[in-house]
Amino acid sequence: MASQSMRDYIRNFTMDNGPRGNQGYSQVLLQLFGYTGHGKSSFINTCKYVVDDGPYVAHAKVAGSAEKPETMVRNAYDLTENITLVDNRGCVKMNKNEIGEIYAQLGNFLPLGKEVNWQTAFRDMMELLLQSERLDLSSDFVVPVLIYSADCLIVDVNEMKEILLAARNITGIFPTVVLTHELSSHLSEVQESFRRMGVKNMFALENYTAKDNIKTRGKHETILNCLQGILKDVEFRMLEERDAIGERINRKRFLLEFAHRRDMERRQETKNGVCRLL
Ligand SMILES: Nc1nc2c(ncn2[C@@H]2O[C@H](COP(=O)(O)OP(=O)(O)OP(=O)(O)O)[C@@H](O)[C@H]2O)c(=O)[nH]1
Ligand SMILES: [Mg+2]
Numbered sequence: 001m002a003s004q005s006m007r008d009y010i011r012n013f014t015m016d017n018g019p020r021g022n023q024g025y026s027q028v029l030l031q032l033f034g035y036t037g038h039g040k041s042s043f044i045n046t047c048k049y050v051v052d053d054g055p056y057v058a059h060a061k062v063a064g065s066a067e068k069p070e071t072m073v074r075n076a077y078d079l080t081e082n083i084t085l086v087d088n089r090g091c092v093k094m095n096k097n098e099i100g101e102i103y104a105q106l107g108n109f110l111p112l113g114k115e116v117n118w119q120t121a122f123r124d125m126m127e128l129l130l131q132s133e134r135l136d137l138s139s140d141f142v143v144p145v146l147i148y149s150a151d152c153l154i155v156d157v158n159e160m161k162e163i164l165l166a167a168r169n170i171t172g173i174f175p176t177v178v179l180t181h182e183l184s185s186h187l188s189e190v191q192e193s194f195r196r197m198g199v200k201n202m203f204a205l206e207n208y209t210a211k212d213n214i215k216t217r218g219k220h221e222t223i224l225n226c227l228q229g230i231l232k233d234v235e236f237r238m239l240e241e242r243d244a245i246g247e248r249i250n251r252k253r254f255l256l257e258f259a260h261r262r263d264m265e266r267r268q269e270t271k272n273g274v275c276r277l278l
Contacts, residue, residue: 024244036090037066039180042207056213125259
């Protein structure tokens with residue numbers, strides 16, 4: 001499809017067009033997640049640049065380098081009237097503390113515009129879910145999008161697979177994977193790893209940046225193609241009967257069970273530690 005018609009498709013996308021209507025959803029929320037420095041904020045700026053078709057603007061603040069974490073606050077950016085991009089806090093390593101928070105972000109239980117702190121205890125997760133009653137977010141159709149730099153070989157395949165599956169369990173949708181730094185020599189190896197993990201929707205691209213934003217047809221088309229692919233998936237999902245409130249309840253259940261399990265494991269570890277000392 002030519003760029004202009006892809007752009008029109010994205011700009012005119014609404015949840016109302018399916019044969020079953022919007023089924024209680026008002027917008028698509030693209031939840032960007034992943035390791036810090038892999039290009040989430042840059043991807044947001046790139047998407048806005050391509051879809052708005054205006055000058056390059058750094059809407060989301062980009063890190064000076066990939067090493068220093070930049071985005072600590074969960075911010076949302078409107079791409080169109082019906083599509084929002086969420087810049088979630090990235091993590092340095094997806095360990096047990098951080099992963100719970102990634103799940104809470106993906107499940108859409110954390111307020112926007114506030115700093116994200118990694119919680120550890122079951123009570124914290126429970127409190128977070130109780131407080132989320134103040135937010136009315138059940139009308140967001142959440143799509144998880146993992147942003148991963150092709151410059152980084154995947155060290156722990158099992159950990160990554162677990163995260164992708166958990167993201168699918170929380171949102172009901174297997175994450176789309178966006179590989180940034182597509183010029184990296186590791187690209188095909190990283191692509192192959194994700195393919196073996198069952199990833200079907202994968203897009204490799206170079207983000208536009210403040211320094212390098214000369215419009216190129218190839219870059220523009222890849223971004224439009226990626227966004228269009230995600231929305232086609234949403235349309236496909238909307239052919240089924242859905243229950244926005246029920247899905248939210250399931251997401252809460254998943255998170256509470258996860259936090260409970262994590263708490264039990266930690267207690268067991270402490271107990272084992274004490275036994276060893278005695
Ligand atoms: N070459 C190249 N550089 C990129 C690409 N995407 C991002 N960068 C650079 O990588 C650095 C980190 O990018 P960010 O967009 O801030 O990454 P982030 O995932 O938002 O990082 P946190 O907010 O810390 O979690 C910046 O210096 C970007 O200019 C890309 O596709 N190619
Ligand atoms: Mg960022």
